[in-house]
Amino acid sequence: MTETMRAAVLRGVRDMVVERRPVPEPGPREVLVRVTAVGTCGSDTHYYEEGRIGPFVVRDPLVLGHEAAGVVAAAGSEVSRHAVGQRVAIEPGVPCFVCAQCRAGRYNLCPDMRFFATPPVDGAFCEYVAVHEEFAYAVPDSVSDEAAALCEPLSVGVWACRKGRVGPGTRVLITGAGPIGLVAVQTARAFGASEVVVTDVNPRRLELAAELGATSTVDVREGAPDGEPEVLLECSGVARAAVDGIRSVGRAGRVVLVGMGGDELPLPLSHVQNNEIELTGTFRYANTWPTAIALAASGAVDLDRLVTHRFGLDEVEQALTAAARDENAVKSVVVP
Ligand SMILES: [Zn+2]
Ligand SMILES: [Zn+2]
Numbered sequence: 001m002t003e004t005m006r007a008a009v010l011r012g013v014r015d016m017v018v019e020r021r022p023v024p025e026p027g028p029r030e031v032l033v034r035v036t037a038v039g040t041c042g043s044d045t046h047y048y049e050e051g052r053i054g055p056f057v058v059r060d061p062l063v064l065g066h067e068a069a070g071v072v073a074a075a076g077s078e079v080s081r082h083a084v085g086q087r088v089a090i091e092p093g094v095p096c097f098v099c100a101q102c103r104a105g106r107y108n109l110c111p112d113m114r115f116f117a118t119p120p121v122d123g124a125f126c127e128y129v130a131v132h133e134e135f136a137y138a139v140p141d142s143v144s145d146e147a148a149a150l151c152e153p154l155s156v157g158v159w160a161c162r163k164g165r166v167g168p169g170t171r172v173l174i175t176g177a178g179p180i181g182l183v184a185v186q187t188a189r190a191f192g193a194s195e196v197v198v199t200d201v202n203p204r205r206l207e208l209a210a211e212l213g214a215t216s217t218v219d220v221r222e223g224a225p226d227g228e229p230e231v232l233l234e235c236s237g238v239a240r241a242a243v244d245g246i247r248s249v250g251r252a253g254r255v256v257l258v259g260m261g262g263d264e265l266p267l268p269l270s271h272v273q274n275n276e277i278e279l280t281g282t283f284r285y286a287n288t289w290p291t292a293i294a295l296a297a298s299g300a301v302d303l304d305r306l307v308t309h310r311f312g313l314d315e316v317e318q319a320l321t322a323a324a325r326d327e328n329a330v331k332s333v334v335v336p
Helices: 042-050 145-149 151-163 179-190 203-211 239-248 269-274 289-298 313-325
Strands: 004-012 015-022 030-039 067-075 087-090 128-132 136-138 171-175 195-200 216-219 231-234 254-257 278-281 307-311 331-334
Touching: 004 313, 015 313, 030 087, 030 145, 042 313, 067 128, 067 145, 067 151, 087 128, 087 145, 087 151, 087 289, 136 289, 145 151, 145 289, 151 179, 151 254, 151 289, 171 179, 171 239, 179 195, 179 203, 179 231, 179 289, 195 203, 203 216, 231 239, 239 254, 239 269, 307 313, 313 331
Parallel strands: 171 195, 171 231, 195 216, 231 254, 254 278, 307 331
Antiparallel strands: 004 015, 030 067, 030 128, 030 331, 067 087, 087 136
16 A cells, blocks of 8 residues: 555645645554545635634644545454445544543533544545544445535534434424535434425525425525424524524424524524523534434435535645535535
């Protein structure tokens, strides 16, 4: 095997170069994965354009990309889960396993999480990554490389539906038909939701939402959704959408804030109090990959439909800015 690989490295704001770097050495319980597809995410674009996300600041050169899939190319001495040649979807964060949050099963809240493409941990816009064997999940051949990579955003949708306790017959409102809204629609239907209303301001995305299972769609420039959802999955990050959505949720409803936008929200407090509305944020996900892979493998969720653009490792900058140039872009994938 070669000793070096190509990696797209962010050196500073809007400054990315492809460099040769050593192929990572897998630890005893790690597998070395040859990366076959990496989805680009709003957070990657944010790091590229601003050099930071809140408290996470890019101080040293960083490889972005956390939505990855690949093929096991080598295994550490104690690996028992995977053989060389196994196709895998990668869960990009490995927690400490021993803190109070990890022990409570909430490993997404582990303060010592090491997460791809979050400084100082490198991500997957490169040819090889080393991953803990328990965070590489075998995928069947019916799931494409790109769909395996997009099990990461799908996990966000699965987590949102779990937090909102979406189940058979639930009436759901989803605000925002970007990649996360579009996986949330499909997951909500797969979980049995009888009604999934989706709002956005982009007609092409609303069309796609309808094709992927939304029972109705509303362009909020033209009107407001009617009805009284039991669950709001806020996936737009737009304050107005969140506030209007919260107001529309009925008694004992649940509000799940997934989208990231501004940091403050004017909360319609009497509506929340008088109706005993539960409101929660979400931070990444925990224990979602088996469900995500099953949904993709069964066809209940179509991830390939989300891919609108493909780029090579030399074109990561174009991949990260595709959404800004083309309003019909949904998901850009990098194929190293
Ligand atoms: Zn992502
Ligand atoms: Zn922990």
